[in-house]
Amino acid sequence: MRGLHVVRQAVRAAVPVAALLLAATALPAAAQEAAREPAYRAFPLIGSRLAVWAIAQLHLNFAAFILGVPIFAVIIEIIGWRTGAPRYDWLSHEFVKLIFAAFSTTALLGAFLLFLFVGYYPKFWAYMTSIFFPTYWIYALLFFAETFTVYLWYYGWEWLSGPRKWVHVSLGVLSNLFGTAILLIGNSWVTFMMSPAGVTETGALKGSVWAAINNSTWMPINIHRLIANIVFGGTIAAAYAAFRFLNATTDEERARYDWMGYVGNFVALSAFIVLPFAGYWLGREIYAFNQTMGITMMGGFMSWLWIIQAILIGVLFLGSNYYLWLGMERIPGSERYRKYVPYMLTILAIGFMVWATPHSLIVTLEEARAMGGTHHPFLGFFGVMSAKNTAVNLMILTTFLSYVLYRRANRLSIRPWVVIGMAIQWAAFAVAAAIVVFYGVYGYFVESIVRIGFSVYQVGAVLGAIVLVMTIDVPMFRGAKSTGAIRWGSIPARSQYVLILLAVTFTWLMGLMGFARSGIRQYWHVYGILRDTSVDAVTPALGYAANMITTVTIVFFALVMFIFWLGGLSEKGKPGAHGAAAMPVIAGGSEDPR
Amino acid sequence: MRVPVGLKLSVFSLAVMGVYTYFANSIPQIESKPPEELSLEGGNVTPAQLVKAGEQIFHTKGTCEVCHKIGEKGTRAPDLAGVGARAAKRKPGQSAKQYLIESLLDPGAYLVEGYPNIMPRVDKPPIGLNRSELWAVVALLESLGGSVDVKLDDIPKTAGAPAVGGTAAELKLPGDPKAGEAVFAGKGACIACHKAGKVGAAQVGPDLSQIARIQTPEYIMGKILNPSAMGTVAGYPKGVMPPIFGQTLTAKEYVDLVSFLLTLK
Numbered sequence: 001m002r003g004l005h006v007v008r009q010a011v012r013a014a015v016p017v018a019a020l021l022l023a024a025t026a027l028p029a030a031a032q033e034a035a036r037e038p039a040y041r042a043f044p045l046i047g048s049r050l051a052v053w054a055i056a057q058l059h060l061n062f063a064a065f066i067l068g069v070p071i072f073a074v075i076i077e078i079i080g081w082r083t084g085a086p087r088y089d090w091l092s093h094e095f096v097k098l099i100f101a102a103f104s105t106t107a108l109l110g111a112f113l114l115f116l117f118v119g120y121y122p123k124f125w126a127y128m129t130s131i132f133f134p135t136y137w138i139y140a141l142l143f144f145a146e147t148f149t150v151y152l153w154y155y156g157w158e159w160l161s162g163p164r165k166w167v168h169v170s171l172g173v174l175s176n177l178f179g180t181a182i183l184l185i186g187n188s189w190v191t192f193m194m195s196p197a198g199v200t201e202t203g204a205l206k207g208s209v210w211a212a213i214n215n216s217t218w219m220p221i222n223i224h225r226l227i228a229n230i231v232f233g234g235t236i237a238a239a240y241a242a243f244r245f246l247n248a249t250t251d252e253e254r255a256r257y258d259w260m261g262y263v264g265n266f267v268a269l270s271a272f273i274v275l276p277f278a279g280y281w282l283g284r285e286i287y288a289f290n291q292t293m294g295i296t297m298m299g300g301f302m303s304w305l306w307i308i309q310a311i312l313i314g315v316l317f318l319g320s321n322y323y324l325w326l327g328m329e330r331i332p333g334s335e336r337y338r339k340y341v342p343y344m345l346t347i348l349a350i351g352f353m354v355w356a357t358p359h360s361l362i363v364t365l366e367e368a369r370a371m372g373g374t375h376h377p378f379l380g381f382f383g384v385m386s387a388k389n390t391a392v393n394l395m396i397l398t399t400f401l402s403y404v405l406y407r408r409a410n411r412l413s414i415r416p417w418v419v420i421g422m423a424i425q426w427a428a429f430a431v432a433a434a435i436v437v438f439y440g441v442y443g444y445f446v447e448s449i450v451r452i453g454f455s456v457y458q459v460g461a462v463l464g465a466i467v468l469v470m471t472i473d474v475p476m477f478r479g480a481k482s483t484g485a486i487r488w489g490s491i492p493a494r495s496q497y498v499l500i501l502l503a504v505t506f507t508w509l510m511g512l513m514g515f516a517r518s519g520i521r522q523y524w525h526v527y528g529i530l531r532d533t534s535v536d537a538v539t540p541a542l543g544y545a546a547n548m549i550t551t552v553t554i555v556f557f558a559l560v561m562f563i564f565w566l567g568g569l570s571e572k573g574k575p576g577a578h579g580a581a582a583m584p585v586i587a588g589g590s591e592d593p594r
Numbered sequence: 595m596r597v598p599v600g601l602k603l604s605v606f607s608l609a610v611m612g613v614y615t616y617f618a619n620s621i622p623q624i625e626s627k628p629p630e631e632l633s634l635e636g637g638n639v640t641p642a643q644l645v646k647a648g649e650q651i652f653h654t655k656g657t658c659e660v661c662h663k664i665g666e667k668g669t670r671a672p673d674l675a676g677v678g679a680r681a682a683k684r685k686p687g688q689s690a691k692q693y694l695i696e697s698l699l700d701p702g703a704y705l706v707e708g709y710p711n712i713m714p715r716v717d718k719p720p721i722g723l724n725r726s727e728l729w730a731v732v733a734l735l736e737s738l739g740g741s742v743d744v745k746l747d748d749i750p751k752t753a754g755a756p757a758v759g760g761t762a763a764e765l766k767l768p769g770d771p772k773a774g775e776a777v778f779a780g781k782g783a784c785i786a787c788h789k790a791g792k793v794g795a796a797q798v799g800p801d802l803s804q805i806a807r808i809q810t811p812e813y814i815m816g817k818i819l820n821p822s823a824m825g826t827v828a829g830y831p832k833g834v835m836p837p838i839f840g841q842t843l844t845a846k847e848y849v850d851l852v853s854f855l856l857t858l859k
Binding site for chain 1: 599600602603606607608610611612614615617618619620621622623624625626627628629657660661670712713714718719720721722810812
C-alpha cells in the first residue's frame with residue numbers, strides 16, 4: 001500500500017513537471033509560429049475589407065430575415081389556432097416557407113464569413129477567440145437546435161395539426177427563442193468591438209466572459225436589431241406578396257396576396273414606429289460609453305450619413321402612409337376619413353424636409369460669404385436636433401393616426417361612450433403633439449446637455465399617446481358595425497410598387513446603418529484595444545460606402561428572388577394545402593363581428 | 595408585348611437604389627484616415643514648430659476640436675482662447691504647464707464650472723497621444739495667451755500609449771528579460787550593431803532603445819528570425835543583419851531575447 005502511495009505521489013509530482021516541460025518546448029515553437037503568422041492577408045482582386053463587408057452585409061440581411069419573420073409568423077399561427085380561422089394558418093405557413101428557403105443560405109454565408117476572418121484577419125480573429133471562445137460552442141449548439149426546430153416546424157405543419165396544434169405552435173415559439181439567443185450571442189461579438197468591456201487596457205479578459213458580453217451597447221443593439229428584424233422581415237414578406245399579386249392570374253390569388261402584403265406591411269409598420277426610440281437608446285449608450293465616439297458619429301465625419309438616413313426613413317414613412325391611404329380605397333366607409341389625408345401628407349412632407357435639412361449647407365465660397373457662413377439664416381434653424389426630433393416625433397404620431405383611421409375605416413362603434421372615447425383619443429394626439437413641439441422649441445434656448453434630455457419627454461409623450469389611444473380603440477371598436485367588406489385584391493397596382501419601394505429602402509437602410517455601426521470604430525478593430533494596421537484602415541467616404549451598399553443590396557435581392565423561385569418549384573402543380581382560405585373583411589385584419 | 599413583372603420590379607428597384615447612391619455620392623466625401631504618429635524625441639524643435647505640430651494634432655489625432663473651440667464658446671467643453679494665461683491661475687501652486695498637463699492626463703481632476711466630466715484621457719486609446727504629441731499639444735495650449743516653456747521632460751515618462759498596432763494581441767511570453775539582455779550582449783552579439791538603452795553604443799543598425807514602443811511584438815519576433823522579410827529601416831543598408839538566429843539561438847534564448855526587447859519602451 002505504501003509503495004502504491006509513493007508511486008501515486010510521484011506521478012502527481014511528475015504530471016505538472018511534464019506539463020511544464022511540454023509547455024517550455026511548445027511555447028517557443030508557438031511564439032515562432034506566431035511570428036510567422038501575418039496579421040492580415042489580401043483577398044484577391046477586391047481586397048479583404050470589401051470581401052468581409054459584402055459577405056457580412058449579405059449574411060446579416062439573410063439572418064435578419066430568418067430571425068424576424070418567425071416572430072410574427074408564430075403570432076399569426078397562434079391567432080389562427082385560437083380563432084380557428086384557416087386563413088391565418090395559411091398565411092403563417094406562407095411566411096415560414098419563405099424563411100425555410102433562406103435558411104441554408106444564411107448558414108452558408110455565415111460559414112463563408114468565418115473563413116474570411118480566419119484566413120484574412122487571423123490576428124483579429126485570434127484575439128476575438130481569446131475573449132469569446134466559450135460562446136462559440138453555445139452558438140453552434142443553438143444553431144443546431146434552431147435548425148432542427150424550424151425544420152420540424154415547417155415539415156410538421158400537417159402532421160402536428162388538429163389536437164396536436166399546440167405542439168406545433170410550441171415549436172414555433174421555441175424556434176424564436178433559439179433564434180433570439182443566437183442573435184444575442186452574435187451581437188455580443190459585434191458590440192464588444194464597438195464598446196469593449198471586461199478587459200484590461202491591453203485587452204486581456206479580466207474575469208468572466210459575461211462582462212465582455214454585457215458591454216454598454218449590447219442590450220440597446222439587441223433591442224434595436226430585434227425590432228429592425230421584424231420590420232425587415234415584414235417588408236421582404238410584403239415585397240414577396242407584391243410580386244405574387246402583380247403576377248396573379250385570378251381574383252382569388254390577387255385577394256390572397258393583397259392580404260398577405262397588407263399583413264407584412266402592417267407588421268413592418270407597427271415595429272417601425274418604435275424603432276427610432278430604440279435608436280435613441282442606442283445613441284445615448286454610445287455617448288455614455290465614449291463621448292468621442294458619439295460625437296464622431298453625430299458631428300464628425302459621419303454627420304452627413306444621418307441626412308441620408310433621414311431621407312431613407314422619410315421615404316419609409318411616406319411610403320407606409322401612402323400604402324395605407326391607397327388601401328383605404330378598397331374599404332367601403334373609408335370615404336369619411338379621406339379629408340384628413342392632405343393634412344397628414346402636409347405634416348409628413350414638412351417633417352421629411354426638416355429632418356433632411358443638413359446643419360451645414362453645401363455652398364460655394366460666394367454663397368457662404370453672402371450667408372455669412374455655411375448656416376443658412378433661415379433653414380439653419382431646422383438643421384439642429386431640436387427641429388429634427390420634433391419632426392420625427394410628429395411623423396410617428398401622424399403615421400399612427402393613419403393606421404388608426406385605416407383600422408376603423410369600415411367600422412362604426414356601437415359603444416355608448418364612443419363620443420367621450422374619441423374625444424380622449426383626439427386630446428391624446430393633441431397633447432402629445434403639443435409636448436413634442438414645446439420641447440422642440442424650448443430646446444433652442446438651453447444648453448445641449450439639457451436639450452438631449454428633452455428627447456426623452458418627446459418620445460414619452462408619443463409612446464404614451466399610442467398606448468392610450470389603442471387602449472381606448474380596441475374595446476371601442478369591438479363588435480362594431482361593418483360598413484362593408486374589404487374588397488381584397490382591388491387595391492391599385494401602384495400600391496404594390498410601394499411595398500417594393502419599402503423593402504428596397506429598408507434593405508439599403510440596413511446596409512447604411514451597418515456601415516455607421518462599423519465605421520464609428522474608425523481605425524480600430526476593437527475600439528481602443530486592437531488597432532487596425534492593415535492597408536484598409538481608412539474609413540471610406542459615404543459615396544464609396546453607398547456604391548458598396550447598392551451592390552450588395554442588388555446581390556441580396558437577386559439571391560432572394562432565386563431562393564423564392566426555388567422554394568416555389570416544389571409547389572408547382574400541387575393544390576395549395578393552405579391556400580383555400582377565405583379573406584377577412586375587416587380592415588384591422590379580423591372579421592370578429594362582435 | 596407584355597413586360598414581365600420581374601423585369602419591371604427590377605428596373606424600379608434599381609432606379610430607387612440609383613437615386614440613393616447618386617445622392618450619397620453628391621454630398622461632401624470625407625474619409626477618416628488613421629492618424630500619423632509624431633515623434634519629436636531627441637530632435638531639435640523650436641517652440642514655433644512645436645506649436646504648429648500641436649495645432650495639427652488638435653485638429654486630427656487628438657480630436658480636441660470635436661468639443662473644444664478656440665475663440666468660440668462651446669456647449670460641451672470650454673473655449674480655449676486665452677487658456678495659456680488662465681491656466682496658471684486655475685489651481686494654487688500649480689504652474690500653467692502643470693495644470694495643462696494634468697488637464698490632458700487626468701481631465702476629471704479639475705472641471706471648469708458648467709461643463710460635464712466627459713473628457714477622456716488623451717494619452718490612452720482610442721486617442722492615445724504619445725509623449726511627443728502631448729508635448730506639442732501643451733505647447734499649443736500655452737501659446738494661447740501665454741508663453742511656451744514646456745519641455746519633453748515635463749511630460750511624465752508613464753504617459754503615452756504604445757504605438758501602431760495597439761497592445762491587445764500582445765504576446766505574453768514566458769521569457770526572462772534579464773536573460774534576454776545577456777543574450778543581446780553575449781551569444782546573440784546584437785550589441786555589435788545595435789544600441790538598446792544602456793546596453794551597447796554601436797550605430798551600425800537602428801537604435802533599439804524604444805523598439806517596443808514603435809514596433810509590434812510580431813515584427814520584433816519576425817525580424818530576428820527572418821530579417822530580410824520584415825524590410826529594412828530607412829537609412830540603413832539592406833541585407834546586413836544575418837538570418838541565422840533561428841539556428842544559433844535555442845528556443846529559450848530566443849524567447850528571452852524577445853522578452854528583453856519588449857521591455858524597451
